[in-house]
Amino acid sequence: MKTVRAHGVKGMLKRALAVVMAGTMVLSMAACGSEAEPAAESGSATVKIGGIGPLTGSAAVYGNAVYHGAQIAVDEINAKDPNFQFELNFQDDENDAEKAVNAYQKLKDWGVQLLLGTVTTTPCVAVSAETFADRVFELTPSASSTDVTKGKDNVFQLCFTDPNQGTTAAKYLVDNNLGEKIAVIYNNADAYSTGIYNAFTAELKKSGKDVVYTGTFSSDDNADFSVQLTGAQSAGADLVFMPIYYTPASMILAQASKMNYAPTFFGVDGMDGILAMEGFNKDLAENLMLMTPFNPWSKDEKVAAFVKTYEEKYGETPNQFAADAYDVVYAFYAACQAKGVTAETPASDACEAFVEYFTTEAKFDGLTGKGMTWGTNGEVSKDPVVCVIQGGIYVDR
Amino acid sequence: MNTLMKMTKSNMNQYKRSALWSYGITIAGFVIVSIMVSAGLISNSLQGQLVPICAYISLAVSLNLVVGISGELSLGHAGFMAIGAFSGVIAATLFQSLPFLWVKLVIAILVGGLFAGVAGVIIGVPVLRLRGDYLAIVTLAFGEIIRNVLNVIYVGLDEKGLQVSTSMDGIHLSEQGSMILNGPMGATGVTKLSTFFAGFLLVMFTLFVVLNLINSKHGRAIMAMRDNRIAAESVGLSATNFKMTAFVTGAILAGMAGALFALNYSTVAPVKFNFNTSIFILVFVVLGGIGNITGSIISAAVLTILPEALRQFSDYRMLTYAIVLIIVMLATNNPQLKALTAAASKQFKAKFSRTRVYKRPQKADEEMGGTK
Structure with a gap:
């Protein structure tokens, strides 16, 4: 019993020491950090x-x-x-x-x-x-x-706003008669993606059109899209709306091209950045449409x-x-x-x-x-x- | 017989001392911080973290009950926290017309604990049939399942009552209605109810439950089960029953902490309660000492503050955090430092009381052998 007790005391001290060590580390480092921080750049009030x-x-x-x-x-x-x-x-x-x-x-x-x-x-x-x-x-x-x-x-x-984008995208597709049969692939574990999707389908319904296929994925399984793409293809979709970020979208484009499935792909502002992606073949994004407020190749x-x-x-x-x-x-x-x-x-x-x-x-x-x-x-x-x-x-x- | 009596007595004293340490540190921390807050000596940064610290302490202590006392490695603690968080938020919204803030908070925390407890029973029944690594993996899986289920739960409230569905289309609210849970977006527009005092009370409650359970007949049976399952079963103890007690108690307390945590922010999303959060809580337990309640309290508090205290490092912040973790781990296992602390402990021995480590005796013996 005595030995166990002694161990208890030591254990306690060990932990106390650990805390003290951590504390001093933080303090000393914090001190270094504040020294290294740049003083007000201009000197005058900012x-x-x-x-x-x-x-x-x-x-x-x-x-x-x-x-x-x-x-x-x-x-x-x-x-x-x-x-x-x-x-x-x-x-x-x-x-x-x-x-x-x-x-x-x-x-x-x-x-x-x-x-x-x-x-x-x-x-x-x-x-x-x-x-x-x-x-x-x-x-x-x-x-x-x-x-x-x-x-x-x-x-x-x-x-x-997300709903604003979804509504605008739906209106744009209908007004410009871009797709006869529309499929959607979206991330149902993502607030941004779901927000746009909900507004998009609601607006599309208003104009009498319907989504022929909806494919979902989640942030955890975004490597293989063959199920979603085959679904869209067999539903005969000629336009795939992708209210998602560009990383999964790039994979969708690559896999669709392998399947020889070439509908019009339509993205929203999360698609912006796809061309800057490392290792992405830019040819795959040819004719990809996207809604974005900013065009870096603009003449402006x-x-x-x-x-x-x-x-x-x-x-x-x-x-x-x-x-x-x-x-x-x-x-x-x-x-x-x-x-x-x-x-x-x-x-x-x-x-x-x-x-x-x-x-x-x-x-x-x-x-x-x-x-x-x-x-x-x-x-x-x-x-x-x-x-x-x-x-x-x-x-x- | 006489020796046995003596041993039990000294066990009792040790228990009392360790419990006093745990309560003492918590109360002292609360009093000091409260004084500093009222004197304006504390930064906004630290003040904003007081409630999460309390929640994390409760989570660490409750996980320690499962990992340290019951000896089952659970990697899904954030799942119970999530259930408590979301059921707590729904309860707080349902009862938002009640007069006092604290009444709503208490109801939310109780509801959070209740739902997490129910989930603990449902999950515990299949999980606790497993042992060791298998159990750890299955708890991990259940933690992820809970989060993924929460990702597709939509809850709306209007004057007719609650509506629950697995998609947005399944909910038809009237004009006055509003969404409480929005799938992956989680709950937004939550009224903040949590206070530091409530957090302090929750920590005290958690300590009270856990420390009393450890020192009860049940607690000793749980530890006996951990140390030698066959021997314990041979004297008629039911493994499943006692392991369930620890697991479900841990789940209930985690749910209560989850509700406190969620009601400290105006929004809470299921993604918060992923595997990383489970590991984060486990790190508190491991660094504080498996089976050591006081250690869990200290490490949860320090490790929650640490990443914020390292903000000066900007890009190197998380790297520094990892290095600090490694250093703490190494330092607590360093033989020279151990010898130093052993020497210091001799001086302390006379003056200070001891804290008891609820460790596997076999391990403790090994360590004793090493340092003798």
Whole structure:
């Protein structure tokens, strides 16, 4: 008995020691970290923009695009306007609601005035409840669910909502008579995909058309699509609507081409980025149609300049997430100018001023749309653009 | 007979000491943090994590009951947490017209525990017939099944009552109705009910249940079953019964913690309760010491705060987190450090009381042999 007791004491001490060790590690590292952190870049007072998005994990592509796009806009504005300086602090949320709220609390400690984000939907719903309670203005570049803005006057979106995309896509297909028999393949374990799918089918029903085949998959099993494609083919579908992200879509395209099944494939904004995918044969995407607010091959001067800077800095063609984030920062800039928001303005005052600005006078021209306006529900109104991929670039339709 | 009495007595004392440590750390933590909060000494970042920390402590302690005390490696704890989370959210929405916040919270937590407990029984019956690795794999599978089922559950509420379906089309709500669960989107627009105080009470409740169970006749039977199943069965103990007791109790407590966790956020999605979360909780248990309740409390708290405290590292954050985990593991198993702590323990022995490790005796003996 005695020996066991002695072990108990040791075990306890062992653990106490472990905790102390961990504690000192954290503290010493935290100290290093804060030293290494760059001091306020300009020296003068800056308006603090906080950003939240997935920089690691499976959705890191989107978070990093937003981060990079926003950083370019911040750098441009800081270089252009000596009297006005932005500072961007972008935090990782790993596409997780809990982590996103933690990241937001961290930004609050930092003194965030305006929030850019969050990038993905579920974390954004969690964070927007916090910003609503704290009165911090939030404009998300890419969280597209209606739940993000529902009941919160301080949260605005720069992207289309999911139902809006589904409805617009259905209308577009019907108006342009694109498919006689329409099949849908979507991810039923994903909020974005289901949101678009539900609105799409509802709108299609209204116009008297029906979906001949619906194939589903989930985020866990997205390697083999032969079942879904065979289903669509045997139902005689001549158009396959894919409200999904580009990674599974690329596999669908590859497998369909192997099966010699060549319907019209129609994607939404999640399809954007497919051409930049490593190891993807661009020929497969020939004639793929997609709805996207941003065309990096557009002739537009501003777009060309942005794409050039982005490519120089990060070595890849920007996708719409980057463009959306760039627009968010410029929209912040425009609002700051209009409402006289400076580094001294408390976050809650900036919030009220911004809400007033965005719901009344804002008419914003950006990379992802001209003459954007916002409703009191926080949803943006801009024209959707349908592009078709030809010769490895997007061509406006 | 006399020696047996003595042993039981000293066992009792050890139990009391270890229980006191667990309660003491929890109460001290709560009091210190509460004072710091009211004095404004605590950052938003830490303050925002108080409720999740309480939930994770409850989860770690309840998993320790299954893994450490009952000796069955369960890899599906997040599944029970998920059931508690979603049933708790539905209950909170159903009873949203009740007057007091805490009444709704208590109802939600109880409902969460109840549903998770029912799931624990349903899953426990087939699972606990297995042993070792097989049991671990099947609990993993059930955890995933729960999450995938939640992915296709749609629940709506209107004045006629609840509607449940496996697809959006199956729900026909009136104008006033609203969706509570939305398949993969989970629940959105949840009213936040959880408070730090409620979290503290839940941790205390969890400790009370687990520590008392361990020290009861049932608890000793559970540990006997863990240490030598054949011997235990030979004296007439029913393996399934006692293992079920631990498993279902663990499930109920996990469900309650899940409800507390979910009601701390305005949204909760099934994807949160994936395999990673199960492992995350298991890491708390392993790092805190399998079978050691106080250790679970400390490690759950420290390891929840740690990733946030490492935010300065930006890109290297999760790498640093992993390194810290490895260092802690190595440090606690280092023979030199063990010798150091043994020396220090001699000095402490006279002054401080001890915590008891509910470990397999066989293992403990091995370790004793190594350090003697």
